[in-house]
Amino acid sequence: MLGVCYYPEHWPRERWAEDARRMRELGLTYVRIGEFAWSRLEPDPGCFTWAWLDEAIETLGQAGLKVVLGTPTATPPKWLIDQHPDILAVDQEGRVRGFGSRRHYSFSSRVYCEEARRIVTLLAQRYGQHPHVAGWQTDNEYGCHDTTRSYGPEDLRAFRLWLQARYGSIEALNRAWGNVFWSMEYRSFGEVDLPNQTVTEANPAHWLDFYRFSSEQVAAFNRMQVEILRAYSPERFIVHNFMGYTPDFDHFKLAQDLDIAGWDSYPLGFTDMDVLPCSEAEKVRYARTGHPDIAAFHHDLYRGVKPRWWVMEQQPGPVNWAHHNPAPAPGVVRMWTWEALAHGAEVVSYFRWRQFPQAQEQFHAGLNRPDFEPDVGFSEAARVAEELQSLSPLPPSGPAPVALVFDYEADWVYRIQPQGREFIYRDLVWVFYKALRALGLDVDFVPPGARLEPYRLVVVPSLPVVSEAALETFRHHQGVVVWGPRSGSKTEFLSIPPTLPPGRLQDLLPLRVTRVESTRPGLSEPVRWNGLEWPSGVWKEWVESDLPPQATFGDGKGALYRHQNHHYLAFWPGQDFLQSYLGALAKSLDLPLHPVPEGVRVRRRGDWVFAFNYSGQPQPAPAPTNARFLVGGPTLEAYNFCIWKAG
Amino acid sequence: MLGVCYYPEHWPRERWAEDARRMRELGLTYVRIGEFAWSRLEPDPGCFTWAWLDEAIETLGQAGLKVVLGTPTATPPKWLIDQHPDILAVDQEGRVRGFGSRRHYSFSSRVYCEEARRIVTLLAQRYGQHPHVAGWQTDNEYGCHDTTRSYGPEDLRAFRLWLQARYGSIEALNRAWGNVFWSMEYRSFGEVDLPNQTVTEANPAHWLDFYRFSSEQVAAFNRMQVEILRAYSPERFIVHNFMGYTPDFDHFKLAQDLDIAGWDSYPLGFTDMDVLPCSEAEKVRYARTGHPDIAAFHHDLYRGVKPRWWVMEQQPGPVNWAHHNPAPAPGVVRMWTWEALAHGAEVVSYFRWRQFPQAQEQFHAGLNRPDFEPDVGFSEAARVAEELQSLSPLPPSGPAPVALVFDYEADWVYRIQPQGREFIYRDLVWVFYKALRALGLDVDFVPPGARLEPYRLVVVPSLPVVSEAALETFRHHQGVVVWGPRSGSKTEFLSIPPTLPPGRLQDLLPLRVTRVESTRPGLSEPVRWNGLEWPSGVWKEWVESDLPPQATFGDGKGALYRHQNHHYLAFWPGQDFLQSYLGALAKSLDLPLHPVPEGVRVRRRGDWVFAFNYSGQPQPAPAPTNARFLVGGPTLEAYNFCIWKAG
Amino acid sequence: MLGVCYYPEHWPRERWAEDARRMRELGLTYVRIGEFAWSRLEPDPGCFTWAWLDEAIETLGQAGLKVVLGTPTATPPKWLIDQHPDILAVDQEGRVRGFGSRRHYSFSSRVYCEEARRIVTLLAQRYGQHPHVAGWQTDNEYGCHDTTRSYGPEDLRAFRLWLQARYGSIEALNRAWGNVFWSMEYRSFGEVDLPNQTVTEANPAHWLDFYRFSSEQVAAFNRMQVEILRAYSPERFIVHNFMGYTPDFDHFKLAQDLDIAGWDSYPLGFTDMDVLPCSEAEKVRYARTGHPDIAAFHHDLYRGVKPRWWVMEQQPGPVNWAHHNPAPAPGVVRMWTWEALAHGAEVVSYFRWRQFPQAQEQFHAGLNRPDFEPDVGFSEAARVAEELQSLSPLPPSGPAPVALVFDYEADWVYRIQPQGREFIYRDLVWVFYKALRALGLDVDFVPPGARLEPYRLVVVPSLPVVSEAALETFRHHQGVVVWGPRSGSKTEFLSIPPTLPPGRLQDLLPLRVTRVESTRPGLSEPVRWNGLEWPSGVWKEWVESDLPPQATFGDGKGALYRHQNHHYLAFWPGQDFLQSYLGALAKSLDLPLHPVPEGVRVRRRGDWVFAFNYSGQPQPAPAPTNARFLVGGPTLEAYNFCIWKAG
Ligand SMILES: [Zn+2]
Ligand SMILES: [Zn+2]
Ligand SMILES: [Zn+2]
Structure with a gap:
């Protein structure tokens, strides 16, 4: 299904009905409103102006749209800040982070928690059982602009x-x-x-404890809102819109209180700004599409965060906030939408209905231009809506053949103590993910401790702190598990385990890491595996073990060990090595491999196979010769996709 | 005429008379003094020591020099700061900017405005009608060291x-x-x-409003001083010495209160420090001359700021404040002086008479060394003085064939909201200017709203906010106008115009910019014009119009439009394209083209044509074969200039 | 002799005796303890827990070890900071530098000086005459983490x-x-x-005065401790452990109060972090050994600081604090130890006995691993201990043939006022040092004013401020002196001398520097000497003199002058030039030249010649054919050393 984000307060009331009518005509189901409207709902302390919101909801609902109502806590009004300046967060250098943009509050402010409770309660009481209100969004983009941690x-x-x-x-x-x-x-x-x-x-x-505390403060703030909404608004879903890679708080834990995980997908800005790192050549090549794995990575991550997930904000054109803000290539907005659906999105909601010609985001495109005419994204969304109608229902998304164990705490541990400047958790996960995608394998992100039964192959890029609960899931798991470097290298309190790394994992992997080193770019050491030499760098471990090494460093020491179904990499692997190694494992496990040309990616949903072409040239679809195509055909046009039925 | 900056308070009184005599011998007319002397004039609150200044003025005047007296408000003394710490400015991070160097005040400090008024009044009362005081300089280098805006x-x-x-x-x-x-x-x-x-x-x-406010505060502070000086010192001129490209306040507006615009010319430091951006190769090639357009750019800018203009501080040797401080090549101080005169300077005043062996600027060369011997610049200045005597009077500077509309507010708008990291107003103006200079065309800088009648060709690199007054001057203008990208793209309040860009300019240019994008270096798109492809990047616009495009992007969309005498560039142009395009326009308008070899530049003053050789090799003068030379001849020596009469 | 740093407070008491026994078995003589233990000695204000330290000292002493007891003033406990927050230093941006790591105090805090006096007095009273306490270390690494200067x-x-x-x-x-x-x-x-x-x-x-003041505050703080220790602990030595190049205070002056200069040698981190600048290629090549001159430079510097000197902390494996932390190549810990001994170290003490699995330095290797097993460095130290036993006593270290005049104040002067971004004193000293070492010459670092009689060749990379006392030593010196650029260029108060540079040195060098310039990388000018052209850059001087130049710039002006035994370089010299020029001088003075292949270095101690191979390949030892080898032989293995007797 499709949706859109809309700000009735930005536009004359006379236009609302027409806007609503055109949304429906376009084929939209959901409309998200209200999440920045506090100053319009309570212009003076205790004086409320509900009428406009009543009317907006009614107008949208009458047109047949379902409303997702946002709590306005991301933008407390100025009068509230002036009454209680201790609401404001303090940055790491000790400077107060003032009013004048958004997210100007600390999650630990007692006053602010009370004020947020007050406004959410009033909203929930008033609209909680409204027939047109289908669900709620809490706040907006927790953690964005480095707001998880505050130092006041x-x-x-x-x-x-x-x-x-x-x-x-x-x-x-x-x-x-x-x-x-x-x-x-x-x-x-x-x-x-x-x-x-x-x-x-x-x-x-x-x-590390301060990071953990800060993460829990976000979850507690969200839980406070959820509890109010559950009380006053039964049978409505609750969603939050997460951002691109923002690991400062544990999304798995926060999402336990939600029904749906939303996320905000801006592939061009994410590629430009290294939300996941791209080479300069990739940034140029994919400037108008985004890196072909960057949206998929997040789709798969947020599907792991919550089985029901939405793209709450889908980039519909150029945006305003990256260093460079190019226009998507023609067709790419449609392709992004279909890729989200292929990965299992329940709803894709465009941000936003119409470009607002003022303030910070005036260069952020919408489906409509500020002169009220439709923009390029409008027609691409319309095409998706038609296609969706003819193709529905899509088959359900089953579990992927591969699970990637993703751990927010791992990000914190290595950020706090990298021990080598290039040891960045995000980058390590990214290289595992890209290797799997290049093999055409679908990937499920799971937190440590999750059920692993469905997966014949589990990769753990790195898990420094292994809880007893997480260990338990691995103990009984029959599938192949590939552990990355530094797994098990720390206790819960961030000390080196008494028996040396991998500590608790020594139950599964009888080895000891006696020494580690980090190296600068340029100081690469070849790892010999399968008769070939593979470059490695960044990180290397010395292992003592009775196991025979499966791969060796230049000095003959072991670089890779295997014990029963567990594999351990004692180095930072490159993408080429991972593609070969994981490819060989996948083959031996009879997983469905689909090696893809550069710029093409595949994804299954039930027995439908989707292929997406991020390159500017036509490419052969990686489909069997006799494939039955539901969309497109054996030649995949530039910036386009196709679907065929798996044989 | 020539002048010099002098600090009698730095030297023993016994030397003043000899200094004055040698200044006259050298051929100097003006001497600027006093602008940093507050602590010597009022060593304790309310206790004044005028005697030394009385004597200094008298000594200089007796020697035949005309004194330009500076108000000392750029350096309030410590006792004043200690009495009123709220005089100090606050930086963008909230840190107080303390005493101990210069410009340590906020233009918005009420106490400081009163104190400045007090000291200026006392000075004006005492010296306002002094026969040897020919004029006044207000303060020193407003805005230098990022002092226009303060956050307290x-x-x-x-x-x-x-x-x-x-x-x-x-x-x-x-x-x-x-x-x-x-x-x-x-x-x-x-x-x-x-x-x-x-x-x-x-x-x-x-x-944007804060930038406007800050700009007006500078003008108001200056106006306060001017009003006092006008009252007590009739018939004396008032000048301020502006810096190299310091766009934080509107110089056109401030200068309305002045008689003369001075500026401080340090071509080597400006080139080293990217005051106008130079490539690394240019920085090496022109390390000892400065970029050949960098002084000229400012001469032309400040001539636009005020028809009467001086170089108030001319670099006479190595300075102290750049990252690298090389010595000018032999002859270059003379060449700089003559270039200023060619561009219409009324006076060129060297900074400074003698290198001071202490404090912050002890490495800043003067005409004389700290051991009282003449330095290299002295002999070059002496040669200029002789040449000036034999060549005077120079013919008057008429209007140039081309006007460049320069707008301080445009700089602010794009600094505040570049929308693409490389969209820098300064750089865009610079590329237009360099293209015109490479064609050998003289350029007048004019503010928006200025009279355009004299100009057959007007270039507007970009003018985002078009006032009604500015629009009016264009409506009736018959000459060719070339508009750069983003012109008319904003309302006065920095919103996108309701009819889309170019907003008000749609009166002149019937088109609509429906989408814009910024791109990273490396993502260039060719623009096809005149049968050739020209690289473009940084910025691109999508235009809807019934006009036929004069140039097209790779995708066939229009890149350049013309309606009657108005041309609109829907992209960020490169210098090569501009040289071709503006060259073709200039040719069609029969403007006097003088294409120059690399490192050579020309400038007309009346019927005299000057050519300057910034390269280290002799170059053929770009003069007609039968040219009559007033200085030099058909071969232009390295670091030298020639003058011939236009045929 | 060998030693180790040990933290009994980190380990169970039951293990102390075994640790002590194993230290002795390994062949260690000294053990440094206690320097961070304040919170364990005085857990509450005024409540002392001496028992554990009593026992630790007794246990170590009983095992035959000599204890060096550290004063714990580098880490005041939290309760003291909370009682007196004005102990904390303030950084240059005005931010208080808080508790939570180490060195959290200002040397100018009156309260802290009293508190340090109190704890040192109590320690000195209790352990000053203890039979197992051989000496004292004051504080730890003064100036580390930019703590010399504070701004509160x-x-x-x-x-x-x-x-x-x-x-x-x-x-x-x-x-x-x-x-x-x-x-x-x-x-x-x-x-x-x-x-x-x-x-x-x-x-x-x-x-400059603030730098001088700050330097003296460190010395005064140290002197206060020394006076207490001298009073209560007669006949014990006093040492401080200095860091790698930390020029913020004058080590020569502070060390006047010490008996021994210690320093902390971490060649890998120093190379990675540009403690002395290395090219990217050198950082890769020497990632596992450190640059071959980087430890030697400090050995020679600290031998100049005090004739008795120790390596108080010797890197034994990978560390934790550099950007990249590789493992030393096999054998390198042994090589480093022997190199220190070759340079005259009295003791080399490893840091530390055992890797501590918690807190900031948990990745810092020790001689033992956190699982109580010996680490790689243990066996290398053991080998050194055996070798030492068989080779002792080593012949005494006589004066080197060359003195390098090193001046802390010079570092300050050029940091404060570089006048060209690349004019960095450290880099200039480094290039002189590397040139001398490439010639195989031993070097003594001496402060200005030191006796120069022993030296036939004295190099002064630069000495901007020449005191009367320093001048006096040069006046009567007969040996050759090579002065680098900017020597004598400033008075004591940092002004240009009235007779121009080299000011006071004009007694020795009849010349005047009339102009100086700094240039950017890429703007090189050849200096012609000995029939060849040598590239120069960074800095150039114009000299007036009746002396004939020994070398000339491209424009024919003099670049190098000689008057009697004094040589003056009017430019920043490259290493190649210095090797040639100083090599020729050394040859003419009949100094013992030993040109070495890349990666090999030599050092004499009495009639023993040591050679060290920092390269990964065997190299011919630069020994005469008939050399008598005490260790090794004519082929120098990778990461190894040899010793032969000078013929
Ligand atoms: Zn309704
Ligand atoms: Zn007079
Ligand atoms: Zn004992």
């Missing part, structure tokens, strides 16, 4: 309480963090500071 | 008053800025903050 | 007092600094601010 007095206060709850006694905290080192011991929780602004780096265990 | 409480207070005066009601401001977006609405002017330190980017309309 | 109220207060003591009257200060410039004059010492946070650069004389 309210944050310090909440952090101390959180530590007290976690450790019980200050002695336990001192022991857990190793505070005997450098005389960092505390006598009470009231002595603990935030970890920023130290002379040199703070204790990484201190940082 | 005094600035906030003044900004709120300015907004109130501009908008009358807060509702009008909210509407103008589009504050309904992201709940940014205010209930009163007292709720408006400065636009810095927001969580993500502030409203660009908010920023 | 306590620093301002102390700076004003320091200025008052230095200048007596504010008029003298104003004159010395040239404060008449830009009205920077003060009326009292109470008006002087710190030089940070000015609008543009502060007076360089102001900065």
